[in-house]
Amino acid sequence: MLLTFRDPLISNLLECRNLSELKSSKAIFVCQQAPVSCQIWFPCKSSLIWTRCEDVGSNLSRLIKLPSRINTCTLFPQHSEEDEDKGAESLGSLDIDKTVAHDQDSAPSMMNEVNTDGSPSNSPTESQDSPCSILPSKSLDSPSSSSSFLLEDDSGELVEIDDKLDCDKLDGENPKQCGPEETLEEYRANEDVSELMHKDEASECSYVAELGQKRKKELSDLLIQQRQELEKMQDKQNEILSEHQLVENQTFFLERQLQENYDAEKELEEKIIQAVDLMISFKEKRDMLRIERDNALEEAQRYRKLIKEDAAAIPTSFSFSFLDIMEATEHLDPSMKIGEGEFGSVYKGIIRQTKVAIRMLFSGGYQSDAAFEHEVEVLSRVRHPNLVTLVGACTESRSLIYEFLENGSLEDHLAGRSKKHPLPWQLRLKIASEICSVLLFLHSKRCFIVHGNLKPSNILLDGNFVSKISNLGMTGFQNKDGRDLSRKNNLEASLYRDPRVARGRYTRESDVYSFGIVLLRLLTARPVSSLVRDVWCAMEAGSVETILDYSAGDWPLEPVKRLISLGLKCCQEDRVNRADLGTEVWPVLKPYSHLNAYLCLDSTSSHMESKGRGRIPSHFVCPIFQEVMKDPYIAADGFTYELDAIKGWLNSGHDTSPMTNLKLDNCELIPNYALYYAIQEWEQEP
Secondary structure (H helix, E strand, O other): OOEEEOOHHHHHHHHHHHOOOOOOHHHHHHHHHOOOOOOOEEEOOOOEEEEOOOOHHHHHHHHOOOOOOOOOEEOEEOOOHHHHHHHHHHHOOOOOOOOOOOOOOHHHHHHOOOOOOOOOOOOHHHHHHOOEEEOOOOOOOOOOOOOEEEEEOOOOOEEEEEOOOOHHHHHHHOOOOOOOOHHHHHHHHHHHHHHHHHHHHHHHHHHHHHHHHHHHHHHHHHHHHHHHHHHHHHHHHHHHHHHHHHHHHHHHHHHHHHHHHHHHHHHHHHHHHHHHHHHHHHHHHHHHHHHHHHHHHHHHHHHHHHHHHHHHHOOOOEEOOHHHHHHHOOOOOHHHEEEEOOOEEEEEEEEOOEEEEEEEEOOOOOOOHHHHHHHHHHHHOOOOOOEOOEEEEEOOOOEEEEEOOOOOEHHHHHHOOOOOOOOOHHHHHHHHHHHHHHHHHHHHOOOOOOOOOOOHHHEEEOOOOOEEEOOOOHHHOOOOOOOOOOOOOOOHHHHHOOOOOEOOEOOHHHHHHHHHHHHHHHHHOOOHHHHHHHHHHHHHHOOHHHHOOHHHOOOOHHHHHHHHHHHHHHOOOOHHHOOOHHHHHHHHHHHHHHOOHHHHHHHHHHHHHHHHHOOOOHHHEOOOOOOEOOOEEEOOOOOEEEHHHHHHHHHOOOOEOOOOOOEOOOOOOEEOHHHHHHHHHHHHOO
């Protein structure tokens, strides 16, 4: 049974009872030999352990012996609320209600004194199972005050024990009666109790101090531990706050990204809706176009049938008799003869109120009239704005009737045999573009046609100076031996032909070679015999401007240099190295195909007339207003114009040159002060 004592006095008394037996021989001798009147006290470890009469410890041990039915006792102090307040003040911060447990060594000795029969008990189980608490009824400040205890037995009855050491009560329980020394023993007992009370106070103070230090240390350790835990919790809280902040940032970023995705999704949905609508409209248009295509194919098929029927019923060219030819040429009057070419003489005449040119082929070369008629049929089906129209033919006289072109051939203008002014450079480039377009047309078909005899004398000019190529298909009019019928008449014509041609077999590259020679002649107007050599020398020397024909006006050097390079490339002896008309030549000449021939001619005629009169130089005249310039400005094309004229041209939406029809690099205008002062000096001359 474990006893827990909260009263230090009782604890000390019980400790003295454990040490009540004398073991020292000196102490035993003194006790036996000392007079009876002597009061002998035997202390041990600052505690009174024995006197010669019965000590308080034995009386107390008899006092606290309980019946055997009490296994567990609880001692409750009986005191008032004032006593509790005083006890609390004396103990300070110490909790007097806290149970103080003695160690295992003191517990068994205490159990020996509370058994029923008064004999020691050695059972540890009984000691552990029967705890007892003893609480003082009053504070320890008054050692003379008595204390009472309440004991609770197994039946729940409370037994009050007074701690007043009364010898009468102690002796009442003991059958042994006190002798004549009762008063002395009582005094000694009181003294012992008083000393024990003082010692108990000192022990209590030391205990309270020790307990306070221990409590303080425990509280300090607990405080340190709690501070450490608090720091850990703060660190954890900071970590959680950091994670929370990070999560908030991520949440904000994710919300913004989600909003962007939502907006993108909305935009994509709108685009998808638009795409679907557009696809539906495209499908509808496609269906409509398919229907239109089917209708167009049906209509085209119907027209083809009608054309075939009309072609079978109506001949493609008129057939004329020999009598009609004789009447038109006034019986081949020499005054009606306008030229003689490689394939025969050419006469002018009027047939059925139409002015025509009649080419009389040399006789021989055909075995039958059917071959001639077949060749005429093929040529009559070839139509192009820049090809001379074949009006008809006469099988009897082997004659071909063409439309009449009043401005003669290009050779007449280049050689100066024409009575008109020289062709300006703008018109020459326009003619070159027209020739290139005709060759592209002839070469573009699957069954392509080769002219084979392209030269300036076969390029004719109509009343509007539109160039047209004649003598198409004349290479087909050969004798059965394969020799040209006209080779004996014109040796110069061979200079325009491809030197790689063998036995009269012409190819598309043959026409490219001839076109290169014609282009160089348009630019230089030099004799064809030394034309290629002279141009090569000028190109290598870097003096292209020295070989140009300045009777055509002031050439733009940059485009001209490029055209000369293309002309020389077309004249390469190796056919593989010759320029391609479609990809190289036509892109350069195409801008000149839209020039106005009348504007070019008016500018040239004005220039020539002013030069003849010696009054107005051509470079003083604005190309647009055709008047002497008062405020000359240079445009991006290199030409000088009147300021109002070129501004009006640009402000009307044009971005091309008025002279070359090429796109201008920019719309900047620069004053031509040199020309301005020259015009001023010229106007001041008498």
